[in-house]
Amino acid sequence: MAPLKLAVVGGGPSSFYVASRLLSLLPQTSVRGENLRVHMYDRLWAPHGLVRYGVAPDHPEVKNCTHKFDQAAMDPRFRFFGNIHVGARPSTIIPHARSISLSSLAPHYTHLLFATGCTVPTFHPALPASDLVVPALSFVHWYTQHPSRPRIPSLEKIEHVTLIGQGNVSLDVARILLTSPSVLEKYDVPETVLEILRRSAVKHVSIVGRRGPLEAAFTVKELREMMNLSEASMVPLDPSLLEPPPDTKLNRQQTRTLQLLRKGSVNEHGKTPKTWSLDFFRSPTGLAPPSPSSPAANLTLAHTSLDSSNHAIPTGQTSTLATNLVVTSLGHRSDPTQEFYDPALAHLRTLSGRVVSAEGHVVRNVYASGWAAMGAKGVLASTMMDAYAVADTILSDQFPDAAEGEGVQTTHAPARGAEGVLEDAVEGLGLGKDVDLENVPEEVERGVMEGEVTQYGDWKRVDEEEVRRGEVLGKERERMGWEEAREFLRKA
Structure with a gap:
């Protein structure tokens, strides 16, 4: 045979x-x-x-x-x-x-x-990687302790973060940055990550997308989680953005998305220590670094609208957004x-x-x-x-x-x-x-x-030990990096 x-x-x-x-x-x-x-x-x-x-x-x-x-x-x-x-x-x-x-x-x-x-993350052509621009994948790999050990900028001096892209990964990163470490500490978040989040100065996260709420890639579940953040609130949207074009037939997700956006976050805007915003119909065209007179970078955004094929096209208008860090989440x-x-x-x-x-x-x-x-x-x-x-x-x-x-x-x-x-x-x-x-x-x-x-048996031994260490700390697990796992397995 x-x-x-x-x-x-x-x-x-x-x-x-x-x-x-x-x-x-x-x-x-x-x-x-x-x-x-x-x-x-x-x-x-x-x-x-x-x-x-x-x-x-x-x-x-x-x-x-x-x-x-x-x-x-x-x-x-x-x-x-x-x-x-x-x-x-x-x-x-x-x-x-x-x-x-x-x-x-x-x-x-x-x-x-x-x-x-x-x-491999996709970068925006107007925003090459730099100290001011990092891919969302680096953030994800940071808080999951990926073996690539990505470096992220210190959060102690960053008050404003701009996410480019409105998919679920963007909302994941925004949620981690805006959620209290006292909430996250029961989950599978390494102690080294929690320590950095406890020192974070992030107060606002802008989530930028080149199209509108009907085209946003995030799911209703992820959006609802953002609305329910305990220490953050959403900046209210212009009501005109939430009116679908005439003769537009909405699917189930689009209908529920608009309902959530109209309702807004559970916390009233202006009464929380942190905020976030969905910036629709905006596309980055450049980033001016900080200067002695301006400690924040200036992100230039082209205003957009949708053509007959639902593609985002520039209207000719632009605006600037003062930010300390730009995180690109544009796919892989x-x-x-x-x-x-x-x-x-x-x-x-x-x-x-x-x-x-x-x-x-x-x-x-x-x-x-x-x-x-x-x-x-x-x-x-x-x-x-x-x-x-x-x-x-x-x-x-x-x-x-x-x-x-x-x-x-x-x-x-x-x-x-x-x-x-x-x-x-x-x-x-x-x-x-x-x-x-x-x-x-x-x-x-x-x-x-x-x-x-x-081998898989090695992983199961590490898995069991990570869970045991997590139980001691009152959390889901406490992860090991490669060096620690190798030493643990050598002794085991």
């Missing part, structure tokens, strides 16, 4: 959903399931990707999916290898990660899945140094989950899922459905003639089946055919022996 030995590059939710789907559709007791192995490689030492390092700490319910990931990891056919960077050159973002090239990894596997997400793209990256798409080239070469040919037995394949959009539920569909595509390609009862019963039919598509497929990356099911690359095995490469 031909083996299906899959190497997954990336350890986030999409990776685990694909693994879970494959392991459940091909149970170990089935003929085909005996010859299935799933090995997951992640440059981060801890698994779960965005669930651990992207979800806001005051949203613990979003992390419940890790129970399903744990179930998949318990299958003896699954192995996780953390602190391993798969790529042509060492990672500059995670310098302590061990490196392995695709050419060294591929011969040990029959199939390959890229599930590397979108890890995949790492452009990756194989099969398409700059026009800002993610990998795929067809129904199958990776496509620059010449337009499907690459045999190479797949992509999640944001690596679709771009940075959607929530965990949509990620799960995409991952399940990709897993089903892998199985339909591997077992095109599987008869009923042979353990291959997929329910997510690929958008295009194997017929025709795989006839023109090209071989790529040097994947193996007659592989040892249990074997892994020598450098990976050596990293495990030296305590530099983590």
Whole structure:
């Protein structure tokens, strides 16, 4: 029976959903399931990707999916290898990660899945990165203690923060900056982060978007949380902004958004120590740094309106906004140094989950899922459905003639089946055919022996200890960084 030995590059939710789907559709007791192995490689030492390092700490319910990931990891056919960077050159973002090239990894596997997400933030062309302009991703990685250890400007002298972009990530960052540390301290917020937030001087957060309230990307849930902040209030909006254009049919979310905005925050504006605002129909065009006469930077904003296609266009008017820090939250793209990256798409080239070469040919037995394949959009539920569909595509390609009862019963039919598509497929990356099911690359095995490469059992020991330390402090958990986790595991 031909083996299906899959190497997954990336350890986030999409990776685990694909693994879970494959392991459940091909149970170990089935003929085909005996010859299935799933090995997951992640440059981060801890698994779960965005669930651990992207979800806001005051949203613990979003992390419940890790129970399903744990179930998949318990299958003896699954192995996780953390602190391993798969790529042509060492990672500059995670310098302590061990490196392995695709050419060294591929011969040990029959199939390959890229599930590397979108890890590179998009900057506004008028606002290049500087001491005054940082990506929202740096803030998120700061308060989740991401191994990249991003630096953020000191909050002790920052009173006004401007967020560019009106998606959920913007609201997450604004909420963390405006929420009292006494509220956050019960959640999964590292003590080092809480100490900085306790010294924060932030009094106002402006959330700027180039379009209007009907086009804002944040969800009603996130907006409601902003309205309910205990120590902050929203600056009331001009009522004319909340009147939809004539003959406009609103969907459910738009209707509820307008209702919330009309109602305003639970605290009356002017009676709270902190405030926030939604600045619609504004687009940055430049930033003048502070001067001896002006301690704040001046952000120039072009006023905009919507054309017939709902695109924001400048009206010719401008205004300036005095601010101490600009945080850009304009989306993300995949790492452009990756194989099969398409700059026009800002993610990998795929067809129904199958990776496509620059010449337009499907690459045999190479797949992509999640944001690596679709771009940075959607929530965990949509990620799960995409991952399940990709897993089903892998199985339909591997077992095109599987008869009923042979353990291959997929329910997510690929958008295009194997017929025709795989006839023109090209071989790529040097994947193996007659592989040892249990074997892994020598450098990976050596990293495990030296305590530099983590496995899932290592993570569960760290997880248990983080929760124990959190209980002592009266919080969800107290996180470890890599150095501390490595030392803990060495002693354990």
